[in-house]
Amino acid sequence: MSENSTYAEITEAIRAHDSFILLSHIRPDGDAIGSQLALGHALEAMGKTVHYINEDGLPDNLSFMAESQRIQTPPAEPLDVQVCIALDCATKPRLGENALHAASKAKLWINIDHHISNPAYGDLNHIDSTSPATGQILYQLIKSADMPLPDATRDAIYVAVSTDTGSFQYSNTTAATYEMAADLxxxxxxxxxxxxxxxxxxxxxxxxxxxxxxxxLQLENDGKxxxxxxxxxxxxxYNLKPEDSEDQIDLIRGIDGVVAAAFFEELEDGKIRVSLRAKDDTFNACETAQLFGGGGHARAAGIRMAGPISDAREKVLAAISNAIS
Amino acid sequence: MSENSTYAEITEAIRAHDSFILLSHIRPDGDAIGSQLALGHALEAMGKTVHYINEDGLPDNLSFMAESQRIQTPPAEPLDVQVCIALDCATKPRLGENALHAASKAKLWINIDHHISNPAYGDLNHIDSTSPATGQILYQLIKSADMPLPDATRDAIYVAVSTDTGSFQYSNTTAATYEMAADLxxxxxxxxxxxxxxxxxxxxxxxxxxxxxxxxLQLENDGKxxxxxxxxxxxxxYNLKPEDSEDQIDLIRGIDGVVAAAFFEELEDGKIRVSLRAKDDTFNACETAQLFGGGGHARAAGIRMAGPISDAREKVLAAISNAIS
Known part of the structure; x- marks a missing residue:
């Protein structure tokens, strides 16, 4: 189905079941983990049983979050749950193979996300690409359904939305985002x-x-x-963790005159992960990412492609140069 | 007087006069310039004559602001104005000698600020140390007085409040701050x-x-x-400007485990300017600076001493090591 389910329909499905597995995307960020913890604690306050599973587990930089130790890597055997809720995850495979296996006994799939490219892979789907974060959709769901909003949910929503808006700075930040923060x-x-x-x-x-x-660091195309x-x-x-490099690219996107920033990261298997950022409408990061089988948003997108770095760099920079000229 | 004037009293004084000089503190930041532009454009929309004066003029990094070119350094002769409004300035001398001279014909002084140390040096004063920014006080003044809120005022208030709250992050950020942002x-x-x-x-x-x-970058004393x-x-x-290195030291003070940070900067005359920062009470930057004839605050202090850098570094690091052991 491609039609969005209403908050009422999703709430009705939640109220009708008792056991849940909550998933979010691999390499989880603040919106992924924040959304799991936010919704999970609301569900638990309603008396539901909740499993918080992420393919890659909890990143160190989010371990300050209350109850974050509840986020576990997938168990070997499928969990006995009625419902799987996928949060902030644009495609089903991005939930991770082991996480999907852990959720395989769920009979109902609910998919809540803000990525415009989400193909609505759930039985019930609520995709709102106008929302800056999945955490903000959950806030609206919880408020509209009069679900409990315990402190752990309150704080997790804030983390989800703050991190996905660059601290309330990105263009996806709306009046409703600030009003939500005021309420929290x-x-x-x-x-x-x-x-x-x-x-x-x-x-x-x-x-x-x-x-x-x-x-x-290098500049190309006359500093663009x-x-x-x-x-x-x-x-x-340096014994780096995957999350260490997140957001560092914002520094070079911010250089005066730069409209497109690219980060080429060599993975253990030799593949290259490319992060693309756009400063404004001069460059569409998603369109360039799609040329290489990647995806994302207009301002932030990603690619996974063959190495070595020098090859990936040459190809992607040529595509960017073409896109902005 | 130490009692705060009400918004109504300040508004009445504004409505009763026609010509204004708006001042803010030397080395102006976003809240200083933002407050001047925010109030000034509201006054102009009421038909008032407004002079925007800052001792040090408009910093480059705020020149994106609408109508910011109206911010001028003080003219040699006093301006013919009835009212001077000092914004975001904790003490009268911090307005600057030339700016004070330019404002010397004003018969009425209004002082609007959020610094708790402000001694209320105006004829009318509104000091609210619970407000994260002077810009937020002006927003409340403008709304309560039903003054005009043109686009330039709207944007300037946002700049003032965003910069003084570290993008809505500091503990001084309140629900009213987020609600204001939603309204803007x-x-x-x-x-x-x-x-x-x-x-x-x-x-x-x-x-x-x-x-x-x-x-x-080097770490010493087991990373402290x-x-x-x-x-x-x-x-x-790199053709650097003096302001370029400001605040960069925060990055290394913020390293986990670091309690003292030092920045050694060679000046044109060969002298060395040392900036010291403390993370917490483990290290008193001022006490160490005083050993070399410098001074400042416990968390941030400075020294000017003989070069070369290697000599200054050796002496100051020895003193820091001594202080924290």
Missing amino acids: VRRGLDVGTINAQIYDSNPYRKIELLRSLLNT VAHWELPYSVKEE | VRRGLDVGTINAQIYDSNPYRKIELLRSLLNT VAHWELPYSVKEE
Whole structure:
């Protein structure tokens, strides 16, 4: 089905069942984990049984979140659950093979997401690409359904939305986003503490990573394109974790005159993960990513392609150059 | 007087006069310039004559703001104005000597600020230290007085409040702050564009500076002390401006485990400017600075001492090591 289910329909399905597995995408970010914890704790406050599963488990940088240790990697055997809810995940395979196996006994699939490319792979789907974060959709679902909103849900929604809007800065931030934040503060959210936890924690290895990236920084196309790269050997040398490189690309997208930024990251298997960022409408990151089988949003998209880095760099930079000229 | 004037009293004074000079503090930031532009354009929409004066003029990084070219350095002769409004300035001298001279014909002084230390140096004063930014006080004044809120005022308020809250992150951010942002968006604020202008605009030379600094980064004392340095030759090579290195030291103070950070900067005359930062009460930056004739605050202090960098580094690091052991 491609029609969105209403909040009422989703709520009715939730109320009619007792056991749930909540999933989100591989390499989870704040919106993925935040959405799992936010909805899960609301469900538990309704007396439901909830399993919080992520293919890659909980990233270190989100371990400050209340009850985040509930996020587990998939067990070997399928869980005995009635319903699987996929959160913030644009395609079913991005939930991860082991996570899908863990959820394979679920008879009902609910798919809640804000990625425009989501093909509505659930039995019930609510895809709202106008929402800056899946966390904001859950906030609206919970409020409209008069579901419980415990403190762990409140804080998790904030983390989800703050991280997916770049701290309320991106163009997807709406009046409703700020109003939601105001409501969460009125419900007792500690703004200073949670933001220090999200944004002010720098392991030394992240500084070493930044230095290494800056030493590969190049500008192209008269300064309109910035790119840098990370060989797998450097990740090993500094013992980097996957989440360490997230968002670092914002620094070079922010250079005056740059309209497109690219980050080439060599993976353990030799494949190259390419992150693309657009500063404005001059460049559409998603369109260029799609040329190589990738996808995402207009401002932020990704590709996974064959290596070595030098080949991937040459191809992608040529496509970017073509796109912006 | 130490009692706050009400918004109604301030509005009455504004309505009763025709010509205004608006001032803010030296080395102006987003809240200083934003407050001047926000109130000034509301006054102009009421038919008032407004002079926008700052001792140091408009900083480059705020020149994206609509009508920001109206911010001028003080003229040599006092301006013919009835009212001076001081914005976001904790003490009268911090308005600057030339700015004070330019305002010397004003018969009425209005002082609007959010610094708790403000001694209420105006004839009418509204000091609200619970407000995260002077811009938020002006928003409340304008709304309560039903003054005009033109687009330039709307955008300037957002810049003022966003910059003084670290993009809605600091503990001074309240529910009212987020609600204000929601209202500004409903009034047509372009969130994506204005935030890109505030935060995503780094001259390339600042990135080159960061790379150069990171390549000199060292940790000492089992990771408790971080330091980096900037030879004068690098400043010349990248054509750096004095403000370029401001706040960069926050990055290394923020490394997990670091309690003291030091930045050694070679000046044109060969002297060394040392910036010291403390993360918490483990290290008192001011006490160490005073050993070398410098000074400042417990968390942030400075020294100017003889070069070369290697000598200054050796002496200051020894003193820091001594202080924290």
